[in-house]
Amino acid sequence: MPVTIIDVITILTQPAGSRLIVVKILTSEPGLYGLGCATFTQRFHAVHAAIERHLKPFLIGKEVDAIEDLWQTAMVNGYWRNGPVLNNAISGMDQALWDIKGKQAGMPVYQLLGGKCREAAATYVHADGASPAEVAENVQRYMAQDYRHVRCQIGGYGGRKPRITPPEGAKSGDYFDPRSYMRRTVKMFEHLRAAVGDEVELLHDVHERLTPADAIVFAKQLEPYNLFFLEDALAPEDNEWFRRMRQTSTTPIAMGELFNNPAEWLPLIEGRLIDFLRMHISQMGGITPARNVAAMAAMYGIRTAWHGPGDVSPVGHAANLHLDLWAPNFGIQEWCRFNELVYEIFPGTPEVRGGYMYPNDLPGLGIDVDEKLAARYPCEDEIINWTQARTPDGGPARP
Ligand code: MG
Numbered sequence: 177m178p179v180t181i182i183d184v185i186t187i188l189t190q191p192a193g194s195r196l197i198v199v200k201i202l203t204s205e206p207g208l209y210g211l212g213c214a215t216f217t218q219r220f221h222a223v224h225a226a227i228e229r230h231l232k233p234f235l236i237g238k239e240v241d242a243i244e245d246l247w248q249t250a251m252v253n254g255y256w257r258n259g260p261v262l263n264n265a266i267s268g269m270d271q272a273l274w275d276i277k278g279k280q281a282g283m284p285v286y287q288l289l290g291g292k293c294r295e296a297a298a299t300y301v302h303a304d305g306a307s308p309a310e311v312a313e314n315v316q317r318y319m320a321q322d323y324r325h326v327r328c329q330i331g332g333y334g335g336r337k338p339r340i341t342p343p344e345g346a347k348s349g350d351y352f353d354p355r356s357y358m359r360r361t362v363k364m365f366e367h368l369r370a371a372v373g374d375e376v377e378l379l380h381d382v383h384e385r386l387t388p389a390d391a392i393v394f395a396k397q398l399e400p401y402n403l404f405f406l407e408d409a410l411a412p413e414d415n416e417w418f419r420r421m422r423q424t425s426t427t428p429i430a431m432g433e434l435f436n437n438p439a440e441w442l443p444l445i446e447g448r449l450i451d452f453l454r455m456h457i458s459q460m461g462g463i464t465p466a467r468n469v470a471a472m473a474a475m476y477g478i479r480t481a482w483h484g485p486g487d488v489s490p491v492g493h494a495a496n497l498h499l500d501l502w503a504p505n506f507g508i509q510e511w512c513r514f515n516e517l518v519y520e521i522f523p524g525t526p527e528v529r530g531g532y533m534y535p536n537d538l539p540g541l542g543i544d545v546d547e548k549l550a551a552r553y554p555c556e557d558e559i560i561n562w563t564q565a566r567t568p569d570g571g572p573a574r575p
Contacts (some may be wrong), residue, residue, distance in 0.1 A: 178239045179280070180204045184269075185230040186214075186224050189550035194487035195220045198545060199227060199268025201276065202239055208279060208510075210240075211545060212271030213458045213492030216264040218560055226265040230254065235269060243273045247464045258437040263461045266479045270462025271495050272539065285495075285541055289467060289502035297500035297513035299405075299484075300325035300379055303347040304332060308367035317371050322530040325377040325404060325508055330364045332355075333383040333575070334565065336525055342484030345486055346570030350561060353568050355388050358394050361404040366400040368534055379430075383564075384411040384574045392417065395425040405452050405481065412440050418449040422459035425549035430454045433483040441469060443475050452507050456483035463495055470503045479507030490522035493543040495523070497526045521549050 183202040190196065197214040203569075214447040215374050216223045234253055238246060250266050251257050278285045287290055303316055303326050305311035315326045329335075335353030342351065361380065368378060380403060386394060389426045391409040398406060421429065432499035435441050436459060444450045453473055457466045470480050480503050482496045500506045511528055519525050524543035536542045563575040 178205075179208065180243065181235045181238050181240060182356050183228065184235055185547075186227045186488075187266075187545060187547060187550055188555045189521065189553050190222060191521055191550070191553040192486060192515050193483075196487075196489040197223050197227075197264070197268065198489050199265075199271040199272050199490050200545070200547075201269065202236070203238070203276060208276060208277030209543060211491045211543060212268040212270035212273075212275065212462065213489040214264045214268030214494060215458055215487055215489045215492060216260055217487040218563065220244060220555055222261045223264045225267060226261050227466075230262075231265050231269060237260060240273055242272065243277065243464060244386045246270075246273065247461070251461065256394075260436055260459055263364065263436055264458045267458035267460075270464050271458075271491065274463050274495075275442075275540040275543075279325040280572050282539050284535060284537055284539060285463070286500040286501040286535065289498065292501045293504050293506065294501060296534045297433030297448060297497055298325065299323070299509045299528055300327055300377070300532055301511055301513060302327045302329070304329045306331060308364040308515070309371075311364055311475065312368055313367060315376065315378075319372065319376055324531050326377060327379040327381060327407075327510075328368060329381065330360055333381065333562075334385040335360050340568040342566075342568060342570040344435035347566065349564040349566035349570075349572075350384060350575070351566050351568065352573070354390060354573075357385060358390060358397070362394075362397050365398060366402075369401050374402070378402075379404045379407065379409040382409045384408050384434075384475070388414045388417040388420075392421050392424055395421050395429070396425045398427050399425060403427055407431070407452075407454060408433065415440065415444060419447065422449050428452065432482050433459070435460060438465075445469075445478055448478070449475055452479050452480060452481040454481050454483055454506035457495055457499070458488070458489065459483075459494055459574075463499065466495075468497055470499060470505060476506035477505075479505045481507045482509060484512060486514070488512075490514060490518060490525035491541065491543050491545070493526050494524065494543040497535055498541065500533070501535060521546050521553070558571050 335357035
């Protein structure tokens with residue numbers, strides 16, 4: 177008797193700032209279910225509707241076995257495809273089906289992918305500060321906890337609190353000064369290398385805050401500080417500029433948390449124009465496409481560094497971890513340090529000790545959800561301010 181999908185539940189919860197979306201697929205086999213991350217925190221209602229009104233009716237009655245077939249057919253069932261809302265909904269399905277398959281096999285998902293290349297995934301954490309000295313203190317605090325990789329920002333993305341005077345009547349927004357941010361960040365890394373030495377790996381996220389011309393100068397200016405990687409130096413819309421960056425700088429490049437579509441990452445991999453893949457796995461459609469792109473990138477000498485902030489649910493972090501343990505070309509895993517409440521709501525949330533993220537070796541993704549507790553922290557509606565970025569003259573900018 178084939179096992180079929182009998183229900184799809186969308187779990188929305190906000191225990192730690194970010195609105196999280198998790199899909200639970202119930203099957204015809206009593207007690208057998210799977211969980212998947214569908215978190216698109218800024219547009220969670222749209223993903224919720226896509227799951228409840230479109231994906232769920234499509235899935236009810238289908239056999240759970242055929243992950244690949246369901247991924248392919250779900251992706252084209254709406255005809256228009258590769259957008260963030262539907263990709264996240266499909267990821268919820270995809271990860272839940274991998275979880276179910278692992279439970280059926282009695283194996284962790286990394287075993288289904290091909291087994292472990294490593295016992296744990298090296299992680300990096302985020303250090304910020306208002307001054308280079310404060311950032312250095314925070315880096316040293318992480319080093320004392322045995323983290324060997326730290327992302328360093330000064331004043332958040334774009335280096336906030338610029339001394340700027342917008343024109344009279346300028347609109348409100350999250351103002352930043354791109355060129356001031358460049359100068360302050362270069363000085364920060366100069367200070368950090370003197371303060372924390374060469375043995376800790378330092379990373380930085382530009383968050384697409386620079387023009388392409390400035391981003392190319394910036395990658396060159398950071399060369400002396402030997403970054404582990406420079407992230408999102410360019411926006412996906414400016415992908416073509418990576419060729420110029422490659423020609424002028426040796427700084428390793430990480431890219432991809434905003435990618436939706438294979439057409440965005442294929443040329444960068446084929447051209448060997450980046451060094452690390454940063455995709456948000458639910459945003460690209462789940463474990464199935466992430467496995468495929470990781471395997472392809474391995475052939476080009478490009479490593480993985482999957483997106484791992486607080487707006488990836490613990491289920492998504494578990495999916496990241498299974499890919500990390502398997503991928504021969506794993507590079508690094510971003511880690512957001514969830515609070516205790518998140519661990520209570522999602523038993524089996526990956527644990528990090530000494531800078532390494534460890535699996536629990538339970539079958540499937542090895543994670544569960546306490547739905548009653550999750551429901552006590554409902555998602556709140558909010559107009560998001562930090563994505564209303566503006567440059568000094570008041571013009572709109574990418575966040
Ligand atoms: Mg980023």
